[in-house]
Amino acid sequence: MRIVNFGSCNIDYVYSLHHIVVPGETETTENLEIFPGGKGLNQSIATARAGATAIHVGCIGNDGQLLIDTLKDSNVNTSYIRTVDGKSGHAIIQLASDGENSIFLYPGSNHKFTKEYIDKVMAELSTEDIIVLQNEINHIDYIVDKAYCKQMQIVLNPSPFNETISRIDLHKITHLILNEIEAKGFTGCNDVEESLEYFRKWYPELKIMLTLGGEGCVYMDDKQRIYHPIHKVSVVDTTAAGDTFTGYFVAGISERKEITDILEMASVAAGISVSRKGAAPSIPYKQEVLSVLEESRK
Numbered sequence: 590m591r592i593v594n595f596g597s598c599n600i601d602y603v604y605s606l607h608h609i610v611v612p613g614e615t616e617t618t619e620n621l622e623i624f625p626g627g628k629g630l631n632q633s634i635a636t637a638r639a640g641a642t643a644i645h646v647g648c649i650g651n652d653g654q655l656l657i658d659t660l661k662d663s664n665v666n667t668s669y670i671r672t673v674d675g676k677s678g679h680a681i682i683q684l685a686s687d688g689e690n691s692i693f694l695y696p697g698s699n700h701k702f703t704k705e706y707i708d709k710v711m712a713e714l715s716t717e718d719i720i721v722l723q724n725e726i727n728h729i730d731y732i733v734d735k736a737y738c739k740q741m742q743i744v745l746n747p748s749p750f751n752e753t754i755s756r757i758d759l760h761k762i763t764h765l766i767l768n769e770i771e772a773k774g775f776t777g778c779n780d781v782e783e784s785l786e787y788f789r790k791w792y793p794e795l796k797i798m799l800t801l802g803g804e805g806c807v808y809m810d811d812k813q814r815i816y817h818p819i820h821k822v823s824v825v826d827t828t829a830a831g832d833t834f835t836g837y838f839v840a841g842i843s844e845r846k847e848i849t850d851i852l853e854m855a856s857v858a859a860g861i862s863v864s865r866k867g868a869a870p871s872i873p874y875k876q877e878v879l880s881v882l883e884e885s886r887k
């Protein structure tokens with residue numbers, strides 16, 4: 590099974606500072622670093638580094654060679670990537686000394702998907718391929734409709750959560766990978782159990798992968814509900830932790846692994862990414878994840 594990620598590619602400008610600025614405040618930053626990132630790119634890289642076959646479908650601008658090179662270096666298939674006029678997407682990231690971040694995005698080329706481009710790629714995909722989507726590109730509702738008509742499995746990470754997400758019919762989604770804030774956006778519930786009950790009632794076939802920050806994560810389908818703890822590390826930079834989890838989770842699904850094994854691998858991979866700076870550069874390869882797992886079992 591191939592994993593086809595229709596997703597964003599961003600150049601991340603990471604400003605290290607003591608704390609995230611509040612309205613009206615000015616703070617001088619300690620450092621500026623530039624990394625490849627974007628939720629789509631990070632997820633494709635995590636998928637490939639987890640050992641699965643990853644294809645990235647995305648639009649980059651004239652300044653985006655770094656993004657293509659980064660994907661290729663991790664063995665992601667880039668043959669469907671289009672270069673369009675104008676700038677690539679970029680993210681301005683404030684990275685606080687406790688590892689927390691705050692991000693704003695300029696979508697740039699990520700919002701230059703056309704229906705013709707999507708149709709052309711879709712025509713070359715097979716029903717066996719798994720589609721992965723986040724909410725940093727345009728036309729995600731169109732991609733969902735096309736993939737659903739082709740009876741493909743669709744994995745949706747509704748991040749960042751905004752009104753675009755409400756245009757998607759969740760009955761068409763196979764796996765929904767989300768955090769507590771996004772779950773509240775769908776269900777209106779503050780409580781995790783209540784959110785899960787809401788999904789169970791209104792979308793009985795939807796498989797839910799809910800990440801719970803420091804509390805770990807919970808997976809739910811029509812037969813089971815499995816909680817899994819986080820892999821504890823010293824926090825350096827939380828950017829791309831969710832994307833790393835998603836990439837490893839999808840890789841596990843494509844290999845038809847047991848859910849408990851998938852959660853174990855994805856949690857360790859996300860933990861390792863948090864212990865390092867940057868988005869894409871922080872994502873570990875499968876061998877490293879396996880070594881850490883082996884060590885933790887001793």
Ligand code: RIB
Pocket residue numbers: 597599600601625626627628631679680692694725828829830831832868869
């Ligand atoms: O999830 C992390 C990513 O979000 C960053 O790489 C940044 O580009 C934003 O898209």
